Amino acid sequence: MNIYLPIAEMSESVFVLLGMGAAVGFISGLFGVGGGFLITPLLIFTGVPAPVAVGTSTAQLVASSVSGAVAQYNRNNVDIKLGVVLLGGGFLGTVIGVGVVQILRQAGQFDLFIALCYVLFLGVIGTLMMIESLQTVWKARGGVTPSMRRPGEHSWVHGLPMKMRFQRSKLYISAIPPFLIGAFVGFLAAIMGVGGGFVMVPALIYLLRVPTNVVVGTSLFQTVFVAAAATILHAGTLISVDLVLATILMIGGVIGAQFGASAGSQLKGEQLRLLLAGIVLLVCLRLGWDLVITPSEIYSLASPAGGS
Amino acid sequence: MSRRVMILLLILAAAAAGVVVPVFHEPSAFAQAPPSKAKKRAPAPPIAPPSLPPETVEADVSTRTIAVTSGYSGAEILVFGTIENSRQPSAESGFYDVVVVVEGAPEALMVRKKGRVAGLWVNTSTFNFNAVPSYYAVASTRPLEEFADATILDENGIGLDAVRMAAAADSAIRVSSEDLIAYKSAVTRLKQSASLFKRDDYGVVFTGRSLFRATIGLPATVPVGPLTARVFLFHEGKLLSRYQSRVVLEREGIERWLYAFAFERPFLNGMVAVLLALATGLLASAVFRRRIA
Numbered sequence: 001m002n003i004y005l006p007i008a009e010m011s012e013s014v015f016v017l018l019g020m021g022a023a024v025g026f027i028s029g030l031f032g033v034g035g036g037f038l039i040t041p042l043l044i045f046t047g048v049p050a051p052v053a054v055g056t057s058t059a060q061l062v063a064s065s066v067s068g069a070v071a072q073y074n075r076n077n078v079d080i081k082l083g084v085v086l087l088g089g090g091f092l093g094t095v096i097g098v099g100v101v102q103i104l105r106q107a108g109q110f111d112l113f114i115a116l117c118y119v120l121f122l123g124v125i126g127t128l129m130m131i132e133s134l135q136t137v138w139k140a141r142g143g144v145t146p147s148m149r150r151p152g153e154h155s156w157v158h159g160l161p162m163k164m165r166f167q168r169s170k171l172y173i174s175a176i177p178p179f180l181i182g183a184f185v186g187f188l189a190a191i192m193g194v195g196g197g198f199v200m201v202p203a204l205i206y207l208l209r210v211p212t213n214v215v216v217g218t219s220l221f222q223t224v225f226v227a228a229a230a231t232i233l234h235a236g237t238l239i240s241v242d243l244v245l246a247t248i249l250m251i252g253g254v255i256g257a258q259f260g261a262s263a264g265s266q267l268k269g270e271q272l273r274l275l276l277a278g279i280v281l282l283v284c285l286r287l288g289w290d291l292v293i294t295p296s297e298i299y300s301l302a303s304p305a306g307g308s
Numbered sequence: 309m310s311r312r313v314m315i316l317l318l319i320l321a322a323a324a325a326g327v328v329v330p331v332f333h334e335p336s337a338f339a340q341a342p343p344s345k346a347k348k349r350a351p352a353p354p355i356a357p358p359s360l361p362p363e364t365v366e367a368d369v370s371t372r373t374i375a376v377t378s379g380y381s382g383a384e385i386l387v388f389g390t391i392e393n394s395r396q397p398s399a400e401s402g403f404y405d406v407v408v409v410v411e412g413a414p415e416a417l418m419v420r421k422k423g424r425v426a427g428l429w430v431n432t433s434t435f436n437f438n439a440v441p442s443y444y445a446v447a448s449t450r451p452l453e454e455f456a457d458a459t460i461l462d463e464n465g466i467g468l469d470a471v472r473m474a475a476a477a478d479s480a481i482r483v484s485s486e487d488l489i490a491y492k493s494a495v496t497r498l499k500q501s502a503s504l505f506k507r508d509d510y511g512v513v514f515t516g517r518s519l520f521r522a523t524i525g526l527p528a529t530v531p532v533g534p535l536t537a538r539v540f541l542f543h544e545g546k547l548l549s550r551y552q553s554r555v556v557l558e559r560e561g562i563e564r565w566l567y568a569f570a571f572e573r574p575f576l577n578g579m580v581a582v583l584l585a586l587a588t589g590l591l592a593s594a595v596f597r598r599r600i601a
Contacts, residue, residue: 011528063585066590109430112428235579251588301499
C-alpha cells in the first residue's frame with residue numbers, strides 16, 4: 001500500500017515507512033538515544049530529498065523526546081535555569097543552522113555537506129563507543145572494574161566571566177559555556193536533524209561537571225524546545241517538513257520505542273553500547289561509500305528557486 | 309387492373325433505382341461535390357474523384373482534474389480523436405500514423421554535474437535552462453523513425469529528441485556544443501527516469517476506421533497547470549493534419565491541500581508538525597504507561 005508524501009513528492013510504501021520508524025524507535029528505546037542520527041540517513045537512502053529528510057526528522061525528534069522530558073521533569077531531574085541558558089544558545093544555533101542549510105541548498109552542496117557531516121560524526125562517535133565498550137567488556141572479563149575518569153578539579157571553564165548560580169545542579173559557573181554548548185547542539189539539530197544528546201550529555205558531565213542525575217533530563221528538556229524551533233524554522237523557511245511522512249514515522253517510532261525499552265532492560269550496558277557502535281559505524285560506512293564510488297548518474301536536476 | 313398496378317410498380321422501381329428522369333428532386337446530387345457521408349457510402353466508385361476532401365484530425369482529452377489522494381501514485385488521461393474523411397479501410401490497416409504529444413508548461417530548470425574532487429563525488433558545475441517542459445509524453449501508432457524523418461519531427465517538436473529546451477544565455481556561453489548536448493540528454497534521461505518524459509511507440513490505437521485513442525500516464529510528481537495535447541496525422545511520412553487542445557490540470561484531495569498548506573502557510577505548517585509531535589509523544593507515553601501499570 002503506497003502513500004504519497006506531498007512535500008517529499010514521492011510515493012512510498014506505508015509499511016516500509018512505518019517499519020523504518022518502528023526500527024529507529026526500537027533502537028532509540030533500546031539504547032536511550034534520540035534516533036535522529038539514524039532516521040535522517042535512512043530517509044535519504046529511501047530517496048527522500050536530504051533537506052526534507054532533515055526537516056521531517058526534527059519533527060520526529062519532538063515526538064521522541066517529549067515523553068522522556070516530561071517524565072524527567074516530574075522526577076525533578078531538570079535544571080530549568082541551566083536548560084533555559086542552553087536553550088538560548090540552542091535557538092541561536094538553530095537559526096544559524098537553518099540559514100546554513102538554505103545557503104548550501106542553493107549552492108547545490110547540501111547533499112554532500114550532510115553526508116560528510118554524518119560520516120564524520122558517526123565515524124567519530126561509533127569508533128569511540130566501540131573502543132570504550134570493547135575495553136569495558138575486556139576489563140569485565142579480566143575482573144578489573146573500569147575506573148571512572150575524573151577530570152581536574154578546576155578547568156578553564158571556571159575562569160570565565162558572567163557567572164551564574166544553577167541551584168539544581170549545585171553549580172556556580174559562567175553562562176558562556178552552556179550557551180555555546182546549547183548553540184552547537186541547536187546548530188546540529190538544524191543541519192542534521194539530530195537531538196545532539198551525544199554531544200550535550202558528555203559536554204555537561206565532563207566540561208561543566210553537571211551532576212549525572214540532572215544531565216539527561218536537562219538535555220531532553222533542551223532537545224524538545226530546540227527540535228520544535230528547528231521544525232518550525234525548517235517548515236517556515238525551507239518548506240522541508242512533510243506532515244504525512246512525519247506522522248507515519250512518529251507512529252512507528254513511539255510504538256517501536258516501547259518495545260525497545262523493554263528489550264533494553266534484558267541486555268547488559270556494555271553489550272548494548274557495542275551493538276549501537278556497530279549500527280552507527282555501518283550507517284557511517286554506507287554514507288561514505290556513496291561519496292566515494294563512481295555514481296551511475298553524474299547529473300542531477302534542481303529547480304533554480306533553490307529546491308533540492 | 310393488375311396490369312396498371314404492374315406498370316406503376318415498374319415506374320416506381322425504376323425511379324428508385326435512379327434510372328428514370330421524371331423525378332423532381334435534385335437530379336445532380338451525385339455529380340456535385342457531395343457531403344462527406346454520401347461519399348463514404350458510395351458503393352466502391354471505380355475511379356477516385358479528382359479532388360478528395362483532405363483528412364483532418366480532431367481530438368479531446370478525457371480528464372480535467374487529477375485527484376491526488378493519499379494512495380496517489382499517478383493517474384492516466386485518455387486522449388481520443390477522430391479523422392474526418394478517413395480513407396483507411398479498417399482500424400488495422402495502418403494507413404495513417406497518429407502521434408499524440410502531451411506537454412506541460414515550460415519551466416526553468418537547473419542541471420548539476422558531479423565531478424571527482426579529492427576522491428569524493430561533488431557537484432562541480434551547473435547549467436541553467438530557462439524553459440524546459442515540466443512534462444512531455446509522446447505516443448504514436450508505431451515508432452516515430454519508421455514513418456517520419458528527423459526534420460519533420462524536429463520542426464514540430466515531436467519525440468524526446470525534439471523536446472524544446474531553451475538554455476539560459478549565461479550558461480550557454482560557458483559550455484561547448486558537446487557539453488550542451490550532454491546537458492540536454494541528461495535532462496531527457498533524468499526526466500525519463502522520473503516518468504516526466506516518456507515515449508510509447510505503440511501507444512496510439514485505432515478503434516475504428518477513423519477513431520483512435522491513446523492513454524497517457526501522469527506520474528504523481530506532474531506539476532499542476534496547463535497541459536497542451538497536440539495530435540498529428542501522418543500518411544506515408546507526410547504530415548496531413550494537426551490539432552491542438554489545452555487542458556488545465558488540477559490536483560485535489562487532502563495531499564494536494566497539505567502541499568498548498570505547506571507552501572502558503574509554512575510557519576503554521578511547522579507549528580502543526582510540532583503540535584502533532586507533542587501530542588503523539590505524550591499520548592504514546594500515557595497509553596503505554598497505563599498498559600504497563
